[in-house]
Amino acid sequence: MATVRVVHRQRALWRQCHRTAAIGICHLHTTTTSSSSSHASSSKEHYKVLVLGGGSGGITMSARMKRKLGAENVAIVEPSEMHYYQPIWTLVGAGAKGVASSGRPTASVVPSGVKWVRDKVQEINPDTNTVRTGNGMEISYQYLIVALGLQLHYEKIKGLPEIEDWVKFKIGSNYSVQTVEKTWSALQNFKEGNAVFSFPNTPVKCAGAPQKIMYLTDAYLRKTGKRAKANIVYNTSLPVLFGVKKYADALWEIVKSRDIQVNLRQNLIEVRADKQEAVFENLDNPGETKVFEYEMLHVTPPMGPNPEVKGSLLADEAGWLDVNKETLQHNKYPNVFGIGDCTNLPTSKTAAAVAAQSSILDRTISKVLKNEKPDSKYDGYTSCPLVTNYNAVILAEFDYSGQPLETFPIDQSKERWTMYHMKADVMPHLYWHGLLKGFWGGPGPYRKIMHLGMK
Incomplete structure (x- = not known):
């Protein structure tokens, strides 16, 4: 029976390969057994979706891809044992929060069942759909999501x-x-x-x-x-x-x-x-x-830019990941996508931007998986809660054009204690339990409700 199952699986994969061969990204595989960082340099693995980077963009996209394709088809490469919620460091530096509150073990935020490769990205080769890690392991992919942040x-x-x-x-x-x-x-x-x-x-x-x-x-x-x-x-x-x-x-x-x-x-x-x-x-x-x-x-x-991106065929002239600013799909390699600080998107590099980008990228990949043209468009939404006191924040929200894109039907350029509470207490909770689990895609849908459909 086991042999029959493997044959059926290979046939299914062969059919899947025919569907995706249009962009030259077919890899037959019959196993998803995985490595730890002690693997020898000869080890090879294949995943349908490979995510590079375990920051906010990488973790949220891992969670979304797990729901879409199943955990066994997703892997994430990240060397760090700790994951940090960096926006809270403003308050840590001012004594309003402790640094311990900003960090959790990476193992606790990687979606269960998704393979965590505890290693550094050494080389990205989009022509062969492979990534080499620091210990010489080679991982092939069908789709690649780059979320390597900046340096x-x-x-x-x-x-x-x-x-x-x-x-x-x-x-x-x-x-x-x-x-x-x-x-x-x-x-x-x-x-x-x-x-x-x-x-x-x-x-x-x-x-x-x-x-x-x-x-x-x-x-x-x-x-x-x-x-x-x-x-x-x-x-x-x-x-x-x-x-x-x-x-x-x-x-x-x-x-x-x-x-x-x-x-x-x-x-x-x-x-x-x-x-x-x-x-x-x-x-x-x-x-x-x-x-x-x-x-x-x-x-x-x-x-x-991250040197592994800068030194690859995926970079623009300045070394940032070269993606379409509306779909987040790579401009040259259609099976490669980017999110967050590593990209050349002309907007501020914030966790709020990652949230908005994650929902767009999720829909872009859904379309690509069906061999359809991506139709969702990222408007450049980003947010910066400007802390101006221990009980006051100006909540700046804006788009690609530098125009305010505010969630609440009030003047957000005024200092407010409610916005401070949101920054200090609500947003960290939303980050750990919403964004990283792939459930928070930014305030876009709520903005329309708040403005009675006018915005």
Whole structure:
């Protein structure tokens, strides 16, 4: 009987291959037995859907593909043993949340039954529909979802890599689990002088985060009676305070009312820790630098594409995954898809964007599986809850064109405690129990209800 079952399975697979041969992605396989990272380099595996990356995009798409195709047909490649809800790090750096609340074991968020390959992606070859991992294992796929995120480049700031004790030199950064608590140390140890905050001259994930910690620093120093002796400085490489005018106007009012100094087109290029000096270059006059002494320094590192994407045939000229901005299907390889920070989608890189993208990508793949043309269109929706105090948030929501795309029928450019509660308490719950399980695809359907079908 077992032999008959295998023959039937091979025939079914052969028929399936004929259906998908149009885009040259047929692989016969009779097993889904899986590897651990101890497999020898000769080991080969095949999955109908292979997901690269176990961040928010990778986990949510794994969950959606499991429901669509069955767990045994899906695998995810991710080396990290821990998965972090990074948006909460803004509040961790300001002492409002503990870092432990941001992390859970990767094993607990990978959908049950989906194969987790605990290894790093080494090489992606879309011409042969294969991926090689760090230990030499080769995995072939019928469909590939790339969700590899981006890379932080602290090493590109001169002097920073040599600093072993960030706490001693009063430096922090809310962008990594290793450095986020150091922000809180610097804030608590602040006595008097400059608190300096940077925004790099590269694409970044969550473009509002560099100034959220600035507003929370202002609030903390007022609460502890130190604000009068503090000078808060925000040096951004951008020519604007925020990319969407409606929210930028509101933020400029806050900056003025709280006596915060904003310097545009300034890029952090060096840290001289022994002197507690930060060196910024004037981007409008390259070569011209200005030195700021600091009592506290928050570093937002330069960021760039993941090297495995950048070094592959899937990348655009800048190294980002080259996908159609409406369907999230790769522009050259029709069986490859992308989601999240690794893509070249012209919108802010946030978890909220991943949520909206996940529902579109789910429908795109459904169409491709049926050999139909994708018809769902991603509008670029993203969201940035701009934390402006320990009990206030401006909820920025917007689309590709930089136009507000607000969920609630109120003026979201105003500071509200309800939005803070949503950021601090509701969104983490929605992330762990909604997004990562493939059930939350962004607020799009609710927006129409909230606006009585007008939006």
